[in-house]
Amino acid sequence: MKFTFHVASLAVLLLASGCSHDEPLTNASTGKPDEPEAEWIIRNISNSKLPDNQINALAISKNDVKWVGTANGLVKIDGENWTIYDNSNSPLPSGMVRAVAVEDNGTVWAGTDKGLVKFDGTVWKVYDHTNSVLTNDGISCITRDSIRKITWIGTEAELVKVDDTSHWEKIEIGDNLIVSMVTDKDGKLWLGTFNQFAFIGSIKKYDNGSWTHQRLDHKGYPSAFPYALAIDKNNALLAVLSGTSVKSVVRISGENWEEIPRPEKAHGLKTILTEGDKIWVGGLTLSVFGDKNAECLAIPESGSLITAMARDSKGRKWLGTIDAGLAVYNQKVK
Numbered sequence: 001m002k003f004t005f006h007v008a009s010l011a012v013l014l015l016a017s018g019c020s021h022d023e024p025l026t027n028a029s030t031g032k033p034d035e036p037e038a039e040w041i042i043r044n045i046s047n048s049k050l051p052d053n054q055i056n057a058l059a060i061s062k063n064d065v066k067w068v069g070t071a072n073g074l075v076k077i078d079g080e081n082w083t084i085y086d087n088s089n090s091p092l093p094s095g096m097v098r099a100v101a102v103e104d105n106g107t108v109w110a111g112t113d114k115g116l117v118k119f120d121g122t123v124w125k126v127y128d129h130t131n132s133v134l135t136n137d138g139i140s141c142i143t144r145d146s147i148r149k150i151t152w153i154g155t156e157a158e159l160v161k162v163d164d165t166s167h168w169e170k171i172e173i174g175d176n177l178i179v180s181m182v183t184d185k186d187g188k189l190w191l192g193t194f195n196q197f198a199f200i201g202s203i204k205k206y207d208n209g210s211w212t213h214q215r216l217d218h219k220g221y222p223s224a225f226p227y228a229l230a231i232d233k234n235n236a237l238l239a240v241l242s243g244t245s246v247k248s249v250v251r252i253s254g255e256n257w258e259e260i261p262r263p264e265k266a267h268g269l270k271t272i273l274t275e276g277d278k279i280w281v282g283g284l285t286l287s288v289f290g291d292k293n294a295e296c297l298a299i300p301e302s303g304s305l306i307t308a309m310a311r312d313s314k315g316r317k318w319l320g321t322i323d324a325g326l327a328v329y330n331q332k333v334k
Contacts, residue, residue: 039332040300044325049082050075055320057100058308059108066310066318067108068326069097074110091124092117093137101142101151109151111139116153133160133170145183152189154178159191159206176202182229182237190237192226201226203239203252219257221246228272230279238279242269249281249289263287265296273309273317282306282319286329299327 044053050070057069068075072095073086086095092112099111107120115128115137128137136157143152149164159171159178173193179201180192189206201216201224216224224243232238236253238260247269249260260279268283279289284305285296299306304324311317317329 039330041328041330042300042302042325043328048325049084050325051084051086051095053321053323053325055308055322055326056096056098057110058310058318058320059100059102060310060312060318061102061106061108062104063106064313065102065106066312067100067102067110068320069100069110069308071096073097074100074108076108085119090117090119091126093126093128099139099142099154101144103144103151104146109142109144109153111142111153113138115139116142133168134158135170140178141181143181143183143189145187145189147185148183148187150183150187152181152183154181154191171206173204179226180229180240182231184231184237185235190229190231192229192239194225199223201241201243203237214252216241219250221248224248227270230272230274232274232279233276238272238274240269240272240281242283247283249279260289261292262289263294263296264292268305270305270307271309273311275311275315280309280317282309286317286319297329299324302327 043050052070052072054071055068056071059067066077073084074092074097076083085092094112094114096113097110098113101109107118110117115126116139118125127134129135134155136155138156139153140156141154151162153160153162156177159173161169161171175197176193176195178191179194182190184190191204193204194201203214203226205212221241224241224246226239227242228240230238236251239250239252241248241250247267248262251258251260266281266283266285266287269281271282273280281287281289285298286306287296288294302321302324304321306319307322308320309317319327319329321327
């Protein structure tokens with residue numbers, strides 16, 4: 001069977017980072033507080049100001065402001081206040097927001113299928129192939145190294161490094177789509193990439209101009225997408241690998257690859273979030289990896305795939321889905 005690969009379609013599927021406020025989570029349509037002990041709170045186009053039920057990216061700032069990248073705009077949730085940015089009220093080049101990252105000072109970076117924006121709360125800056133080193137305007141992912149004050153941007157064709165002095169550097173990556181990115185505590189950049197022509201996934205490490213490259217098929221994970229990356233408390237890399245015959249989370253430390261025990265009912269693995277010793281993985285369910293008998297939680301009244309996750313200062317898990325909006329999970333102490 002001949003396989004036809006569509007980069008735009010894949011990008012949508014793939015895309016899918018202090019002091020805290022004391023107010024409870026509120027209902028965006030009524031302005032009234034939700035029940036603080038509620039285990040699940042669901043936000044979608046029918047009960048909130050959310051402009052679209054497809055969530056591609058999530059990031060939460062140090063002061064608990066949530067930034068949500070949807071298929072129809074960028075959403076800012078600050079306590080009771082919801083602000084929707086789209087083509088009608090901002091310079092956002094497209095409503096399809098694929099990636100979001102936030103600096104320590106609250107400045108947000110958002111990547112769309114038609115360019116990149118940087119917004120400090122007052123001033124918007126828009127970057128694309130006409131005014132930057134970007135040669136491809138399709139932004140696939142963004143990660144922020146707050147210690148070294150570097151923003152890393154992945155597109156459908158390249159890697160770009162931007163520091164806080166506004167110095168831009170383009171780094172070639174060959175015929176690889178950047179699927180996922182993260183920086184470790186030492187400033188090394190890790191990429192999950194996929195070669196759409198050879199149908200091969202890889203884990204790449206970029207360290208001071210030097211690349212290390214490990215193909216997933218050589219490690220026993222053929223035709224697998226490295227959908228999400230995270231760094232654990234010991235500075236080891238965690239990678240979510242998923243494909244037709246693969247559904248695994250591996251810990252990579254040096255040359256050692258260790259597969260984390262997967263709950264038996266965990267499927268459709270897509271995104272990852274660390275919380276101390278816990279490794280939360282989202283897909284068709286939400287679960288903590290490390291025990292094959294661990295509970296797999298389903299978002300109430302939704303069979304939608306979890307595409308993005310972030311944790312607020314109260315420990316609540318914010319979950320973005322592919323077609324059912326936002327879910328907030330407030331884990332109860334048993």
